[in-house]
Amino acid sequence: MIDRKYKILAINPVSGGIHTEDDAILFLAKDLAVIPMLEAYIEECELLGCEDTHLDGLNILVERVMKYQKDVDAKVPDTNRPGEIERTIKGLIAD
Structure with a gap:
């Protein structure tokens, strides 16, 4: 997993x-770290020689995330709900 x-x-x-x-x-569109993450991903894709169509799609995705954060919701990402630390960090998975 x-x-x-x-x-x-x-x-x-x-x-x-x-x-x-x-x-x-x-990653959720509302997380404020997502846009910089996508921008870094785009740079890496360029270095790897990805096709322009892939890069175009990623740039459109960044625009949609920006609009979502402006119009709907944006927040600092977190992992703090009861059980999340045990699940995400310690690997204690109970489904």
């Missing part, structure tokens, strides 16, 4: 690929 904080079920509507917390990670 890679992402211990969230149970994930993501389906690619084009390929039909299914991803879970075993092979995916989840």
